[in-house]
Amino acid sequence: MPPPTYLYKILDAPPPSPLPKTLPSTELDAKDGFIHLSSAEQTPITAKLFFARCEQLWILRLKPEALDGKIEYSSDPNNGIVDGFAHLHGTRRGLGKDNIEKVLEVNREGAVSWVEVKDMLRLQD
Structure with missing residues (x-):
């Protein structure tokens, strides 16, 4: 898989x-x-697993090639993740204006799960 x-x-x-140059x-x-x-x-x-109580989230879109450090992947088959979550290790710069391409504000209403929010389903791979 690419x-x-x-x-x-x-x-x-x-x-x-x-x-800023680097977010906390x-x-x-x-x-x-x-x-x-x-x-x-x-x-x-x-978002569903770790931000279920939030009604509003901010999603930072990053280009992997703009990140310093090493990207490693870990899977969680019990939660439906077989391709692996990306973890950025050893970054000196962190995340900031030089590697955040876009900030998306995403909202949901009521009991709707994050996996049903259209703006979340429209993110680009």
Whole structure:
């Protein structure tokens, strides 16, 4: 399977505007020592699993070739992920204005799952 054209980072709060050179790490990324990323197909599943209580998310679209560090993939067959989640290890730059191509604000209403939100299903691989 070819690598995705884009990778995505989900945030539960808006990033600063304009984007800084480097965004602060999320609590989970700092704890785990790498940046958690998803492909377009995985992003709605990731949102469903880890952001179920949020009504609004900010999705950072990243080009893998603009990231420093090493991208490694890990699978989670119990949650339907067989192609592997992308993890960015050893980055010195992190995420910021030089590698975030686009910030997408995505909203959902009521009890609708993130896997049903049209804007999430329209992300590009």
